[in-house]
Amino acid sequence: xxxxxxxxLPFFKRGPAPLALLTFYVAxxxxxxxxxxxxxxxxxxxxxxxxxxxxxxxxxxxxxSLVDLAxxxxxxxxxxxxxxxxxxxxxxxxxxxxxxLAHLEMENARLRSLLSVKERENAKGQVAQxxxxxxxxxxxxxxxxxxxxxxxxxxxxxxxxxxIVGQVTxxxxxxxxVTLITDKNQAVPVQVVRTGMRSVxxxxxxxxxxxxxxxxxxxxxxxxxxxxxxxxxIYLAGFPVAKVTQVERNxxxxxxxxxxTPIAGVENFGEVMVLDPRQPLPEPPPEAVTRTSTGGEDNTxxxxxxxxxxxxx
Amino acid sequence: xxxxxxxxxxLLPVRPWFVFFxxxxxxxxNFLPTSHWPGVPDWVALVLCFWSVRESRYIGMGWAxxxxxxxxxxxxxxxxxxxxxxxxLAYGASQLSRRILWFxxxxxxxxxxxxxxxxxxxxxxIRLLTGADFPGWGYFISPFVASTLWVPATFVLLLPQYQxxxxxxxxxx
Numbered sequence: 001x002x003x004x005x006x007x008x009l010p011f012f013k014r015g016p017a018p019l020a021l022l023t024f025y026v027a028x029x030x031x032x033x034x035x036x037x038x039x040x041x042x043x044x045x046x047x048x049x050x051x052x053x054x055x056x057x058x059x060x061x062x063x064x065s066l067v068d069l070a071x072x073x074x075x076x077x078x079x080x081x082x083x084x085x086x087x088x089x090x091x092x093x094x095x096x097x098x099x100x101l102a103h104l105e106m107e108n109a110r111l112r113s114l115l116s117v118k119e120r121e122n123a124k125g126q127v128a129q130x131x132x133x134x135x136x137x138x139x140x141x142x143x144x145x146x147x148x149x150x151x152x153x154x155x156x157x158x159x160x161x162x163x164i165v166g167q168v169t170x171x172x173x174x175x176x177x178v179t180l181i182t183d184k185n186q187a188v189p190v191q192v193v194r195t196g197m198r199s200v201x202x203x204x205x206x207x208x209x210x211x212x213x214x215x216x217x218x219x220x221x222x223x224x225x226x227x228x229x230x231x232x233x234i235y236l237a238g239f240p241v242a243k244v245t246q247v248e249r250n251x252x253x254x255x256x257x258x259x260x261t262p263i264a265g266v267e268n269f270g271e272v273m274v275l276d277p278r279q280p281l282p283e284p285p286p287e288a289v290t291r292t293s294t295g296g297e298d299n300t301x302x303x304x305x306x307x308x309x310x311x312x313x
Numbered sequence: 314x315x316x317x318x319x320x321x322x323x324l325l326p327v328r329p330w331f332v333f334f335x336x337x338x339x340x341x342x343n344f345l346p347t348s349h350w351p352g353v354p355d356w357v358a359l360v361l362c363f364w365s366v367r368e369s370r371y372i373g374m375g376w377a378x379x380x381x382x383x384x385x386x387x388x389x390x391x392x393x394x395x396x397x398x399x400x401x402l403a404y405g406a407s408q409l410s411r412r413i414l415w416f417x418x419x420x421x422x423x424x425x426x427x428x429x430x431x432x433x434x435x436x437x438x439i440r441l442l443t444g445a446d447f448p449g450w451g452y453f454i455s456p457f458v459a460s461t462l463w464v465p466a467t468f469v470l471l472l473p474q475y476q477x478x479x480x481x482x483x484x485x486x
Binding site for chain 1: 340341342343344345346348349373374375377378381382383386387388389390391392393394396397400401404407408439440443444445446448452
């Protein structure tokens with residue numbers, strides 16, 4: 001009998017079966033995950049969603065900022081006077097350097113032009129306010145209040161009054177996300193001031209940085225100051241980054257373990273400066289072709305390279 | 314529907330705007346700076362789980378997905394990380410809803426706890442797979458706090474559906 005086992009017509013209108021819906025949504029979110037991780041081409045979705053989410057987040061920050069406002073309103077006159085005096089002292093202390101800075105810069109530019117060395121870039125930027133810390137417990141990021149509207153692009157370095165804070169990694173219409181130098185995936189090319197040795201400082205994710213791949217016998221002491229080396233085309237040279245706090249030399253390993261703490265108030269709130277992107281570095285010279293290759297395949301590669309080189313001029 | 318299966322009070326039908334308003338409030342609560350403190354529950358997960366158990370006609374995997382994307386964008390996390398967790402939470406809650414509602418509230422909280430723990434563990438697993446560090450055990454306190462909040466959440470979220478005990482036909486409101 002064909003008519004017995006067929007299902008009756010649905011009495012109530014219902015959507016697709018829950019399991020089908022679950023499969024669809026799980027596939028969708030896994031696809032989003034993979035695309036965001038591998039291709040990183042979902043910025044348009046992120047930006048459009050942030051137009052809705054960003055006002056909500058700013059609204060959620062208002063109670064906290066109101067408490068701050070009340071605190072700053074109720075702070076005593078004496079405290080303010082003391083702070084004012086301290087700031088005056090600090091200004092006076094830096095005055096000799098600052099007053100001669102213009103003169104020195106001019107002299108530097110003249111000497112450089114005499115030596116026919118490329119001019120040094122000037123650091124310019126715009127001041128931004130840190131709005132809030134991103135809620136993600138796995139990364140160290142803050143959100144600042146300038147975005148595409150202010151012309152911010154991803155990759156710009158961010159500093160505060162003492163040193164490098166981080167780098168802009170994502171830009172939204174009205175805000176931008178700054179990854180701090182202590183984030184686990186963040187690396188800053190640095191130079192030890194005392195010896196001039198170059199290295200790369202990696203964030204550890206716990207508020208510290210580590211100098212990696214430094215030989216165990218390298219001349220690094222605790223207390224050394226690290227500044228940006230400017231080799232990456234992102235950070236200008238000479239900004240303070242971190243101070244070495246601990247050097248572990250273990251004979252079992254070929255590298256020393258060097259821990260540093262950031263000099264800038266990386267975990268503080270307040271105002272930061274987003275520096276303009278650097279001028280692009282000159283093209284690296286073409287790689288030299290080695291002549292010592294013996295394998296058959298290498299020879300063919302060499303030959304094709306030679307052919308290309310012959311065609312090029 | 315009754316507030317609990319032993320109760321003899323009949324609830325008014327839920328108002329859809331209140332369901333979405335409560336989700337909106339949960340999102341706002343999640344965006345507060347307090348969410349950095351250890352043990353502060355994931356409010357969106359709690360509210361989503363509650364409505365998936367109670368009213369799976371209004372709140373299902375679609376809204377879970379939208380809330381998840383909003384949370385991902387707000388966190389600056391990988392897109393789809395919270396979405397996946399919330400979708401599985403909504404699915405589990407709606408599948409268990411026929412069973413859960415037959416228990417007293419404390420036991421309902423026990424039933425919901427594994428779902429909330431799962432919603433907290435999935436983002437950790439995804440981030441560990443992509444090379445992040447383990448965030449520490451303090452991160453896992455919040456689903457247990459959230460499940461102890463099941464009883465107060467039930468009271469608060471069902472509040473607009475209670476009818477007055479003594480109804481006076483002459484009273485205007």
